[in-house]
Amino acid sequence: MKVFHALADALAAHGVDTVFGLMGNANLLYLPAFADAGGRFVAVAHEAGAVAMADGYARMSGGVGVASVTHGPAFTNTLTALVEGVRSRSRVLLITGDPPPVPTHFHQFDIAAVTTAAGAGYERVHGAASLVADLNRAVQRIVAEQRPVVLNIPIALMQAEAGEQAPVALPVAPGSLAAPGAEALDGALGLIGSAKRPLVLAGYGAAAGGARDALVELADRTGAALATTVLGKELFAGHPRDIGIFGSLAHSAAGTVIAEADCVVAFGASLNMWTALNGDLFRGKKVVHVDTDPARFGSYTPADAPVAGDARRTAEVMNTLLEQAGITAANSAWAQRVAGKLAGYAPEDDVDDRGGPDTVDIRTAMIRLDRVLPAERTVVSDIGRFDVGVWPYLRVADPLHFTVMGGFGSIGLGLAGAIGAAAAGAGRPVIAAVGDGGFMMHLSEFTTAVRQRLPLVVVVLNDGAYGAEHYKLHHHGYDPAYSAFDWPDLAGLATAMGARALTVRKAEELDVVGELLPTLDGPLLVDVRLDPDVNLVRY
CATH class of the missing domain: 3.40.50.970 (Thiamin diphosphate (ThDP)-binding fold, Pyr/PP domains)
Structure with a gap:
């Protein structure tokens, strides 16, 4: 079996059913082989489109989106879409390849250097016999690191004999952070417990982590208003204290609630400049910031109580500790005021x-x-x-x-x-x-x-x-x-x-x-x- 056939089979074994791409010499053989074996090849008009389509596919399928382009300018055409995938932590595999090993070939280009500059991961197929092992590593890194990876398969390898390959190894997703203990939550719970007008804010991380029910319970225990970032929009739809989007796009009733809140408890949100309105919306408020990535703490908005933890697990522990402290329905006057503000609001x-x-x-x-x-x-x-x-x-x-x-x-x-x-x-x-x-x-x-x-x-x-x-x-x-x-x-x-x-x-x-x-x-x-x-x- 040739390398290009082995690649098509290995992609299918990884559960890849769709590849978005623009055909050229570097991918001319494995794309038809992939399609002939039952996969779907979506031919695009421009290489940036291939990566953006793979990105959109990954975001909505929950799997890995795959894009395929040839070498040289085909790869450089993908860069803006590739950086978009990096910034959005998208699971994208971009397959490209070095041109023929001729020093004067006009498609010669340092793929590794530019991939690194874009913020994506880089992997290379080092030889015909390591094809599947190298592909396995690339896919594992995509899932583990939550970012695109560029896989360089030199064109010189495509028609080599694949020989015996390592078995396909499906990627293992990283486990959630262990739930924080009472000591780690002491400062956060102190701020929540002393707040008179709390607000629970959920971002994309909370939505993706299945934290809705735990956050609603936390809000009901503390009488908190509920809000989301743009990427968490509608997470709390239907709840009487859901004010919708927090930040520069907040509606008028939400703006009043945000202005009056004295403590924001944020889960899985970066608290960026749009959410914070360049910091204006958090001035005079205590901020509890829960996120799996401690690097986010203070990046945009200072936090009085940063907590490294998974949104759902952390909220569940908070609920348990608050129940043990006898807090089941606090701040009822604030809760009623928020619900009243929203009851008559229409877009x-x-x-x-x-x-x-x-x-x-x-x-x-x-x-x-x-x-x-x-x-x-x-x-x-x-x-x-x-x-x-x-x-x-x-x-x-x-x-x-x-x-x-x-x-x-x-x-x-x-x-x-x-x-x-x-x-x-x-x-x-x-x-x-x-x-x-x-x-x-x-x-x-x-x-x-x-x-x-x-x-x-x-x-x-x-x-x-x-x-x-x-x-x-x-x-x-x-x-x-x-x-x-x-x-x-x-x-x-x-x-x-x-x-x-x-x-x-x-x-x-x-x-x-x-x-x-x-x-x-x-x-x-x-x-x-x-x-x-x-x-x-x-x-």
């Missing part, structure tokens, strides 16, 4: 609709879209000025059904990430929220969704400009027209590519999305027209 309360004759207010549009879509949905968002009108209003049934392709701050990866999420096939419709600039950056990947016949709804929030720059140019006294783009008709482009499409200039025109969704056999592009002069972001 429309904060919307002073700024739609025009031919444009919609993004908030009104998302509230409308939220109501016509099925509750069970996956939402993958790009980043841009539009986010403030999407994240608080377009909900999900589970925080793990929402992700943002924005860990590196690059626009344009959302579409590919959503394609990967749709390819994961979780049985939920996938909604991509992207800006017009980011969409046009990777327009070619829309054809991938068409070819794969993915029932993907791509909502383009289209203000005909790079929105943040439009606002900032105006603020600095320059003509904002420098940021404007006269795009072609997006619905026409999508139709020409073989997709369904509609243009929305009135919020009620979004109702048809709910009608079309059950019969989609490919992507639907929804071009939502916005006014570039309407700015909702505080810069």
Whole structure:
């Protein structure tokens, strides 16, 4: 058996059912072999798309997403998407390979050095006989280190005889941190016990760690309000004291509760600049910070009581210790005040609709879209000025059904990430929220969704400009027209590519999305027209 066949078999044995890639000399043989053996090869238009799709696939499947590219510029084309995966701690395997061992080959490039600079792990197949052992090590590192790994398989090895290989070894996930003991929690419980107006804040780590029930119990014992970061959104949906997103995107009722809280108990959240509003939201409050990664303590927000621990286990121990201390329903007046503040709140309360004759207010549009879509949905968002009108209003049934392709701050990866999420096939419709600039950056990947016949709804929030720059140019006294783009008709482009499409200039025109969704056999592009002069972001 040749190495390329052994690689295809080993990927399948690792449970890989989908590889996203762009074919070239370095992967020309194992990708067809993988597909011929029953795997799915999703051919992409650009190498960055392959990595972003693998990333989106990994986030929504819970497994390892695999991307494959050839050598030289194919690898360098992946770098922005690779760094996004690193910053988002995504489980991605990127397979590439050195070109032929000719010193003057124009694709010669130091893959290891650039991989290290990107923050990803690097592994190399050292010889034909070590292929499976080297692959095993790469996959184990992805799972253990929670970051992408680049696997370099030199092209010179591909047609060598594989010979006898080590058996495939499935990766072992790292165990949770042991639950902290009473002594380690003494300072944290002291702050919680003395708080008059506590608030429990959950981030993605709490959601992924299955901490919801333990955190709700902690909040009910202490009368705490409940809140989440953006990546934990909807974790506490339905609870009478759930204020929703904590931070720069908090709604008006939530803002009052946050201002009045005297102690924030955070679980699995980095407490970054957006959550903390550059520190403003934590001033005058005691902060208990629980996280599995002690390196996060103080990175953005100082903590009065840092606790290294798993969110669920730590909350469970806290509940046990509080019960032993006789605390079962504290701060009832605060709890009632929070519930009262939220009882009459509706998303429309904060919307002073700024739609025009031919444009919609993004908030009104998302509230409308939220109501016509099925509750069970996956939402993958790009980043841009539009986010403030999407994240608080377009909900999900589970925080793990929402992700943002924005860990590196690059626009344009959302579409590919959503394609990967749709390819994961979780049985939920996938909604991509992207800006017009980011969409046009990777327009070619829309054809991938068409070819794969993915029932993907791509909502383009289209203000005909790079929105943040439009606002900032105006603020600095320059003509904002420098940021404007006269795009072609997006619905026409999508139709020409073989997709369904509609243009929305009135919020009620979004109702048809709910009608079309059950019969989609490919992507639907929804071009939502916005006014570039309407700015909702505080810069």
